[in-house]
Amino acid sequence: MVSNLVPRLQDEHRFPMNRFDASLLWNSVADDSADDSCELEEPASYGTFDESCDESDGECSSVLQSAPAGETFFVPLSYEPNYRYPLIVWLHSDGFNENQVCHVMPHVSTRNYLGVGVRGTQAIDAAGHRFDWHSSSAAMDVAQRRVLHAVRAATSKYSVHPDRIVLAGYQRGGTMAMQIAMRNPEMFAAAISLGGTLGRVGGATIDLDQLRQRRLPMLWQWSIQGDHYSQETLVKEIQFVMNVRSQIEIRQYRNDDEMNTVVLSDLNQWVMDHVVGGAPVAKINPWDSSPTSFSEN
Structure with a gap:
């Protein structure tokens, strides 16, 4: 197990996106049949739509399509069907x-991945x-089926590299990503969590x-x-990951939310290095750690 502690300061000059604008997220879906307590067995179906977005450094014309089964696809700029993309x-x-x-x-x-x-x-x-993301065993089974369906849908619609499928999530989504990846470790090239714990590690389904x-x-x-954030929880989860010999890199940031562009830029570089480039996460042996000091960027 390798634990690389790489804390960094947030760079406020690079696309400051510390929070999502909620008003942008709900305007493509409308379904009055759901209620507050509904736990969906199967997601509803919605039509397709195209959306463009403006970046501070230029125009983003990536294709964003809402598809059946509660899935939304991100297609990179200048999509090339003959190239097998990481997903x-x-x-x-x-x-x-x-x-x-x-x-x-x-x-x-905007160019490296399908999403x-x-x-x-x-x-x-x-x-x-x-x-x-409900935490019951039944809900976890539903979440796993939805992830597997999304992978199948993406690979049937687009050119996906089968050995470069990454499962990632933010906060509770990151927790669910880790749980599903540990249930299906052969299916994913890597698992990434932005502020999500491992949850119920070591369960009977793993x-x-x-x-x-x-x-x-x-x-x-x-x-x-x-x-x-809990240092105590983090230590316990590192101990579990050491027990299952996963290759892990931990990056810590001196701010109060993982959703900023420095974190997402690091995510991109890590995937390009270790999933696309094939560089090992471990340095010398599975138990290495290589902590670094806080960046002064």
């Missing part, structure tokens, strides 16, 4: 929906615009022997000034 499967934070991928991916990269956003398992508003053989690469990104 980032994105699990949104609580209170949002699958369209969050439209706002995250342009700050990761697909997956809807959470429990509607929390009557209009059916906002969803949470094959620990399979995890040890796979040595799943992981990136954990934490803002150490956030209310959800």
